[in-house]
Amino acid sequence: MNKIYYHLLFWMFISLYVFDYIASFYSFKESIIYSSFEVTILCAEFYINLFVLLPFVLIKKGKIAYTTALIILLSLGFSVYYFTGLNITLYDDDLLMSMISFLLNHSLYIFISYIVWFFNKYFTEKQLRLQLENEKLQTEMMLLKSQISPHFLFNALNNIYSLTLIKSDTAPKMLATLADILRYFLYEGDRKQTFLTSEIEIINKYLQIQKYRQIEGMNNINFNVSDDNSVKQVPPLLFITLVENVFKHGDIIENKNGFVNIDLGTANNKIEFTIANSFQFKGNNEGIGLKNLASQLKNLFGNNYQLKIEDSNSIYKVSLSFYGNKDNI
Known part of the structure; x- marks a missing residue:
């Protein structure tokens, strides 16, 4: 429950941040629509990387497969912006500049999801090691008591x-x-x-x-x-x-x-x-x-x-x- 709570707080903060930025250029209604769209895409990329690409592609198939999967994920994300015309609305009129802006912005959230995954993995493995060491100690103590x-x-x-x-x-x-x-x-x-x-x-x-x-x-x-x-x-x-x-x-x-x-x-x-x-x-x-x-x-x-x-x-x-x-x- 604590993890879900922290994730909700994080996305609430991101939503307000994105809305505040977009509201400087568009009306209130447009800002709500555009910021909701932006946060939805960011959220989708974040959790696809966190729960699919990192544990099942990076760990099981290696870095090359993971890099390829990331390129496909970001390409699909930009395609949604491109075919809806929102790459021009939210980023830049020039296609190349809009692609660069998209990559810089969305790669940040991919990196954040990696940091979350890395620390989750680290603390899970640490907890498992401590549990195994504790079980080993208990086993050895019980063994010692039972021997004589x-x-x-x-x-x-x-x-x-x-x-x-x-x-x-x-x-x-x-x-x-x-x-x-x-x-x-x-x-x-x-x-x-x-x-x-x-x-x-x-x-x-x-x-x-x-x-x-x-x-x-x-x-x-x-x-x-x-x-x-x-x-x-x-x-x-x-x-x-x-x-x-x-x-x-x-x-x-x-x-x-x-x-x-x-x-x-x-x-x-x-x-x-x-x-x-x-x-x-x-x-x-x-x-x-x-x-x-x-x-x-x-x-x-x-x-x-x-x-x-x-x-x-x-x-x-x-x-x-x-x-x-x-x-x-």
Whole structure:
């Protein structure tokens, strides 16, 4: 509504300006007719350029097509003046001079419509960028919160407490490992890139925490790494979401036959990360962690990644692949 209001004010001002100029030469009635005609043609050219030529010709077909379209538009506009005889009435008796006057006058409004279009486009794109950045920030925040869940922290701290009661030597080790994990999330979580070796290390620490808990399937946790050193750095905290997901939704904690198999390989600057786990009851295991991961991957890589989820025969498998950064940080 504000834009319409400003446009109306603009054309009201132009109408009064044109009328005031023409009224110096003609009667009141003639001035009304001539000024209405002039403003109508100006308005038509203004909005044809604004809503048709600029967005559909200049943007999609290029400058040459746009220049040609502008010439046609102004030629049609002058033809209306010429065949009605108003080019002589409003501009000049001489045809060439009337054409020059017409072009100078009407080109100004074409230019103004371009300025309006340019700033509309600029502020629209700016607003879209801000919206995307805000969505990305919210996604990353939700992802960070979901990666080390309160459920994991509660279980880890509860196990540490139980171990301290029986004065187990495992308690200090578990507490130190948990501190390392939290420290990593705190200091590495907001970085754009981190060492791949650091990501591998934090996965090992996370798995060690699970083994310290004496879960039923602790002997069936496997983490295999095949690294050709072609990838030095990756965005932080991508893999840990998938690792935590298998312990949240799998059955390895209570099932001695449950399993978690993790494979991380690099080759020719490409990372392949696959994680599979057993579960007893089929259902929708794609929780908020996976959804947030997918959003973050979209923000980081656009369409240059693959995230594949398979759910069959009581086995849940997720495969993630993307190209990493081969340079040192």
